[in-house]
Structures are given as C-alpha cells and as structure tokens.
Amino acid sequence: MLKIALVEFFIVKYITKHIIRNDLKRLFTYRLCLIGFKRKGFDRLYSYTLGEEAGVSADQVRKDFSNYKIKGNKKGGYKIDDLLRSIDDVIKHQDEQYMILVGMGNIGRALVQYKTFKLRKMIIVASFDIDPSKQSKRFGVPVLPLEMLEDIIKKFHVHVAILAVPAISAQDVANRLIDLGIKGILNFAPVILKAPEDVIVNNINIGDELESVIYYTQKVM
Amino acid sequence: MLKIALVEFFIVKYITKHIIRNDLKRLFTYRLCLIGFKRKGFDRLYSYTLGEEAGVSADQVRKDFSNYKIKGNKKGGYKIDDLLRSIDDVIKHQDEQYMILVGMGNIGRALVQYKTFKLRKMIIVASFDIDPSKQSKRFGVPVLPLEMLEDIIKKFHVHVAILAVPAISAQDVANRLIDLGIKGILNFAPVILKAPEDVIVNNINIGDELESVIYYTQKVM
DNA sequence: TCATATCTGTGACATCATTCACATATAAAA
DNA sequence: TTTTATATGTGAATGATGTCACAGATATGA
Ligand SMILES: NC(=O)c1ccc[n+]([C@@H]2O[C@H](COP(=O)([O-])OP(=O)(O)OC[C@H]3O[C@@H](n4cnc5c(N)ncnc54)[C@H](O)[C@@H]3O)[C@@H](O)[C@H]2O)c1
Ligand SMILES: NC(=O)c1ccc[n+]([C@@H]2O[C@H](COP(=O)([O-])OP(=O)(O)OC[C@H]3O[C@@H](n4cnc5c(N)ncnc54)[C@H](O)[C@@H]3O)[C@@H](O)[C@H]2O)c1
Numbered sequence: 001m002l003k004i005a006l007v008e009f010f011i012v013k014y015i016t017k018h019i020i021r022n023d024l025k026r027l028f029t030y031r032l033c034l035i036g037f038k039r040k041g042f043d044r045l046y047s048y049t050l051g052e053e054a055g056v057s058a059d060q061v062r063k064d065f066s067n068y069k070i071k072g073n074k075k076g077g078y079k080i081d082d083l084l085r086s087i088d089d090v091i092k093h094q095d096e097q098y099m100i101l102v103g104m105g106n107i108g109r110a111l112v113q114y115k116t117f118k119l120r121k122m123i124i125v126a127s128f129d130i131d132p133s134k135q136s137k138r139f140g141v142p143v144l145p146l147e148m149l150e151d152i153i154k155k156f157h158v159h160v161a162i163l164a165v166p167a168i169s170a171q172d173v174a175n176r177l178i179d180l181g182i183k184g185i186l187n188f189a190p191v192i193l194k195a196p197e198d199v200i201v202n203n204i205n206i207g208d209e210l211e212s213v214i215y216y217t218q219k220v221m
Numbered sequence: 222m223l224k225i226a227l228v229e230f231f232i233v234k235y236i237t238k239h240i241i242r243n244d245l246k247r248l249f250t251y252r253l254c255l256i257g258f259k260r261k262g263f264d265r266l267y268s269y270t271l272g273e274e275a276g277v278s279a280d281q282v283r284k285d286f287s288n289y290k291i292k293g294n295k296k297g298g299y300k301i302d303d304l305l306r307s308i309d310d311v312i313k314h315q316d317e318q319y320m321i322l323v324g325m326g327n328i329g330r331a332l333v334q335y336k337t338f339k340l341r342k343m344i345i346v347a348s349f350d351i352d353p354s355k356q357s358k359r360f361g362v363p364v365l366p367l368e369m370l371e372d373i374i375k376k377f378h379v380h381v382a383i384l385a386v387p388a389i390s391a392q393d394v395a396n397r398l399i400d401l402g403i404k405g406i407l408n409f410a411p412v413i414l415k416a417p418e419d420v421i422v423n424n425i426n427i428g429d430e431l432e433s434v435i436y437y438t439q440k441v442m
Numbered sequence: 443t444c445a446t447a448t449c450t451g452t453g454a455c456a457t458c459a460t461t462c463a464c465a466t467a468t469a470a471a472a
Numbered sequence: 473t474t475t476t477a478t479a480t481g482t483g484a485a486t487g488a489t490g491t492c493a494c495a496g497a498t499a500t501g502a
Contacts, residue, residue, distance in 0.1 A: 003264050020433045022489080028429040032411060046449065055413050058449095059491055066451055074497040075449045091432065092439045099431075106331035113327050116411065116428050122435070159438050162431070184438035186431050190253060190337065192276055200437040202430055207337050208249040209423055210320075210383070210407050211312065212241045214343070216421040217380050217405035218313045243459080267479065279479095280461055287481055295467035296479045 020202060023064055024091070029054045030061070031087050038080050046077040094121065098156040101127040102173055103165035104134045104143050107188055111162060112139050125156045130165075146176075153180050160184040167191045174201075241423060244285055245312070250275045251282070252308050255301050267298040315342065319377040322348040323394055324386035325355045325364050328409055332383060333360050346377045351390075367397075374401050381405040388412045395422075 033053040048058035070086040072078035170189035184200040193201045254274040269279035291307040293299040391410035405421045414422045
C-alpha cells in the first residue's frame with residue numbers, strides 16, 4: 001500500500017512565485033554598474049555602455065528606465081549621479097534599515113561580518129541563536145537567546161530578518177518571526193518557506209545555484 | 222568637462238542574461254520538495270500537492286513535466302522515486318562533481334564547510350587564497366596558494382569554481398580560472414563578471430537579494 | 443547660428459511563459 | 473467486471489517580457 005501525500009492546509013498560505021521581479025533585479029544590477037563607473041571617474045554614460053556592463057541590451061536598459069519614468073538626455077546619455085538618485089528613488093532606498101539575523105552558524109557568522117550590508121545602510125542590530133555557547137558578543141553584533149526576539153524587534157522597529165538556521169527549524173523560526181511582526185525574510189535554508197501574503201520571503205538556495213552551474217557546463221561540453 | 226564612459230571592448234564577450242532559466246530552477250525546487258515528502262514517508266503525490274509545496278500552480282507543475290517529457294500516472298499521480306529519478310536525469314545529476322573554491326574569507330570558509338554540497342555529490346577538492354596565513358589545512362579542505370591552481374584543476378578535471386574573493390579582484394581571478402579551463406563559475410562578489418560564451422557565470426548578489434526584500438516590505442506597508 | 447549625427451523614449455511587434463480547458467486514461471469502488 | 477470519479481497531458485488562449493524601429497530631441501562641431 002502506497003502512502004500518498006495530499007495537500008496539507010496551513011494557517012498561512014503560500015506566497016506567489018517570483019517574488020523578486022527581473023526588472024527590479026536589473027535595477028539593482030544597473031546601480032552596481034553605475035557605482036563601478038563612478039569609481040572609475042566617469043560622470044555620464046550611454047544606454048549601450050550600461051547594457052554592455054550589465055549584460056543586457058541597450059534597448060532593455062532604456063525600456064526599463066522608460067517603465068520607471070527615469071529620464072536621460074536625448075543624445076547626451078545619462079548623468080550617473082542623476083541615474084543613481086532616480087534608481088534609489090524607485091527602490092525606496094532609505095537611510096537606515098534595521099534587521100536581525102537568526103542562526104549564528106557558519107553562514108550566519110559570515111553574513112554578520114559582511115561590511116557591504118552596512119555600507120548599503122542595512123544594519124543587523126542583533127543576531128540570535130538557540131545555542132547558549134554562541135551567545136557572546138563577538139562579531140560586532142550581540143548574539144542573543146531567542147527569548148529576546150520580541151524586545152529587539154519592538155525596540156528597533158525591525159521588519160526584515162535573515163534566516164540562517166538548519167532547514168529542519170526554518171519554518172518554525174519563520175512562523176515565530178512572522179508572529180512578532182516581521183514582514184520580510186531572506187532565507188538561506190534549503191526549504192520553500194510558507195508565509196502569509198503580506199510577508200515577503202526570498203529563498204536563496206546556494207546548492208541549487210551551484211548545481212545549475214554544473215548543469216550548464218555539462219550542456220556546453 | 223564631463224567624462225563619458227564609452228563601451229569598453231574586452232577580449233571576452235559578456236554572456237547573455239538569465240543564465241539560470243526559471244523552469245530549470247523550478248525543477249530544483251520540485252526535487253527539494255520531493256525529498257521533503259519522501260523523508261515524511263510518502264511514496265506518491267499529485268501535481269497539486271507538489272504545486273502547493275513548491276509555491277506554484279498545479280498546471281505549472283504538469284506543464285513543466287510535460288515539457289521535459291516526464292510522465293506520471295493518469296489519475297494515480299506521480300511516484301516520488303520515479304519523479305526524482307526523472308528530474309535527476311534532466312539535470313544530468315552525476316555521481317561526483319569536483320570543484321574548487323577561491324577566497325577563504327568569511328563566506329569562503331562557510332561554503333567549504335557546508336555539508337549539503339557533499340551530500341549532493343558536489344565536492345570541493347581544494348580551496349585557494351592569496352594570503353599565506355590562510356594556507357593551512359583546517360576546514361577539511363587544503364587551502365593552497367594560487368600557483369597550484371593549474372595542478373589541481375588538471376589533476377581532478379575540475380570544470381566548476383566558486384569565487385569568494387573581494388569584488389576588486391573577482392574579474393582577474395575569473396580570467397585566470399577561465400584560462401585554466403574552468404567552464405562554470407558561481408560568483409559571490411558583487412560584480413557582473415565577463416566571460417566568453419562557453420563559460421557559464423552565475424552571479425549571486427546577496428546584498429541585492431536582501432535589499433529587494435526590503436523593497437517589497439516597504440511596498441506592502 | 444545652423445546643420446547634422448547620434449542617442450533617447452516609446453509604441454508596435456515578437457517571443458516567451460503561464461493558465462485554461464478538456465479529452466484521455468485509469469485507480470478505486472461497487 | 474463495470475462504472476465512475478478524478479488526475480494527467482497537452483494544445484489553445486492569454487498574459488508578461490523583451491526586441492525592434494523610428495520619431496523626436498539635442499550635444500557637438502563647422
Ligand atoms: N554554510 C553554508 O555555506 C551554507 C550555504 C547555503 C545555505 N546554508 C544553509 O544555511 C543554514 C545554516 O547553515 P550553517 O552552515 O551555518 O549551519 P550551522 O549548523 O553551522 O549553523 C546553524 C546555526 O543555527 C543555530 N540554530 C539551530 N536551531 C535554531 C533555532 N531553532 N533557532 C535559532 N538558532 C538555531 C545553531 O545553533 C547553529 O549555530 C542551513 O539551513 C544551511 O542549509 C548554509
Ligand atoms: N561575507 C559575506 O557574508 C558575503 C556575502 C555576500 C557576498 N560576499 C562577497 O564575497 C566576497 C568575499 O567576501 P568575504 O566577506 O568572505 O571577504 P573576506 O575579506 O573575508 O575574504 C576574502 C578572501 O579572499 C582572499 N583574496 C583576496 N584577493 C585574492 C586573490 N586575488 N586571489 C585569491 N584570494 C584572494 C583574501 O585573502 C581573503 O581571505 C566578496 O566579494 C564579498 O563581497 C560576502
């Protein structure tokens with residue numbers, strides 16, 4: 001007798017696929033490239049310059065800007081500073097965004113020490129771990145017991161959390177965070193988290209990313 | 222006088238966007254879910270069960286399988302083992318795939334110790350770092366100087382590399398790897414790497430992923 | 443100041459992805 | 473064995489995303 005898996009009904013509904021739209025992702029890519037050009041001392045560029053750098057067509061660049069009502073100068077291209085400001089405007093880039101991290105294992109420790117987050121005004125105000133031996137104050141960020149989640153979330157008005165706990169605990173921890181008012185989760189555990197519609201989950205699965213690289217190398221050869 | 226960035230011509234051409242197609246990504250997601258169901262003791266499931274778990278519609282699940290010529294049983298659903306085998310077949314999942322990692326900083330160390338890679342038959346045979354003080358044999362994987370890249374790549378027939386070096390060095394290191402025959406790169410540095418057409422680059426930008434979570438939380442609120 | 447080459451901005455078009463709908467097969471029940 | 477309810481498999485319809493092509497604007501140089 002085979003055991004058949006039927007649909008399980010959860011209190012929370014699954015969220016729709018493709019949370020992170022490609023056009024938005026491209027906006028982030030453009031910004032990355034623009035910062036690179038600026039660092040090299042440029043002030044202006046053309047859609048095809050940016051396209052070349054970002055790995056998309058010039059048409060795509062112009063279309064994206066058109067869709068977001070970002071304007072350049074006819075014949076004169078785009079001023080990098082203006083463009084950066086416009087993009088930051090679209091992506092609602094704020095001054096300081098507070099967040100927390102749960103799971104201070106290998107990946108959690110790396111993320112907490114990642115300086116680029118801070119440069120981009122994304123501040124991890126505290127991290128949490130179930131293991132008391134990890135609850136010290138190294139890494140520049142306090143490592144706290146989960147009991148303190150509510151305090152910290154309330155105190156810093158935290159809406160976003162990074163999840164770096166084992167797959168088996170990920171959904172439980174996520175549920176707890178959502179109950180405490182978290183609205184966005186960046187999840188590194190290899191599971192598809194379920195969450196209510198008003199909560200954004202971005203699952204990133206590094207194993208899958210690596211395996212798809214392998215897939216394409218085998219396809220080419 | 223403004224300094225304008227014109228197109229720079231590289232020896233290598235940029236590779237086309239959307240390297241990792243969404244339908245392939247879904248295949249990985251399905252596999253992840255199937256392994257989960259199997260662990261829970263199920264043998265069979267229906268397209269809507271899998272869809273619910275993977276966060277896509279049942280139609281999408283069936284269409285994907287149809288596109289890849291994966292068959293189930295009319296009325297009877299899909300046998301999980303058969304499905305897993307079919308998916309592994311499509312993604313050319315091999316027995317052992319050797320790879321290397323360059324850059325034993327915070328993220329590099331986490332990745333080298335990530336056990337799921339080994340479980341999925343993706344073996345990091347060696348890692349490399351420019352800093353002599355990191356060239357010890359901790360972490361279960363030897364940390365070698367870059368001079369040994371060629372030896373190791375040849376010896377283990379390595380085609381895939383993980384890049385975890387600072388953004389400023391990423392393109393240089395990538396070029397060197399490509400010269401040595403590497404055909405696939407998983408890049409963690411926040412730059413869009415340029416590579417010849419027959420080399421697959423999967424750029425993953427954790428900062429962008431986090432920022433897009435923030436974007437959507439602000440949109441909802 | 444004028445002429446011109448060239449880059450932007452955006453509808454029209456094409457391509458790709460997803461959903462719909464139903465014919466078909468079959469597991470399970472009578 | 474026959475019936476029936478239900479899940480699959482896949483073209484056709486819809487919707488989303490990306491490319492093309494060109495009108496319009498303007499920086500640049502004569
Ligand atoms: N290490 C990597 O490179 C890597 C890469 C991709 C994904 N991941 C995923 O990230 C997650 C963490 O991986 P890791 O390698 O850091 O593992 P790890 O075992 O090193 O760390 C997990 C940490 O989470 C803590 N923890 C366990 N249960 C908890 C709970 N309920 N609440 C709070 N903390 C809890 C543990 O004490 C530990 O410190 C896993 O899901 C893993 O699959 C890791
Ligand atoms: N730490 C994170 O959580 C995180 C997250 C996302 C992306 N990244 C990116 O990953 C990369 C590494 O980040 P990190 O935090 O581990 O930095 P890190 O400074 O801790 O590590 C970088 C390592 O690369 C080595 N290195 C430098 N130049 C090299 C070269 N030419 N060849 C070989 N090795 C070289 C350094 O010796 C160092 O060990 C960066 O590009 C960073 O932006 C890091």
